[in-house]
Amino acid sequence: MSNFAGGSAYGMVQQISEGFLLVSERTFKRMGRAELDKLAFEMDKRMREIRSEPPLPPEETLELQRRNRRLQRLTSSLRMLRAYRQKRRI
Numbered sequence: 001m002s003n004f005a006g007g008s009a010y011g012m013v014q015q016i017s018e019g020f021l022l023v024s025e026r027t028f029k030r031m032g033r034a035e036l037d038k039l040a041f042e043m044d045k046r047m048r049e050i051r052s053e054p055p056l057p058p059e060e061t062l063e064l065q066r067r068n069r070r071l072q073r074l075t076s077s078l079r080m081l082r083a084y085r086q087k088r089r090i
Helices: 009-018 025-029 033-052 061-088
Strands: none
Touching: 009 033, 009 061, 025 061, 033 061
16 A cells, blocks of 8 residues: 555645645655655656746746745755655665
């Protein structure tokens, strides 16, 4: 059985980026090394996808804010995951 909240690493990353799932250290406690690797890979992949979207005009402030919020959620989640792994030496 999967320990990912969205059923898969990809689904969990989608929920994190949209703000439906809040991440803390407890989120990672039930995951093993392979699952953490897969989650980190999917987070990094999703951030690259968001960054690769064509630039928006400055008039689209709401869409720019939405994009930046998604990036911020993923960046902070990935930073938290890496800190957890370093702390636990996983």
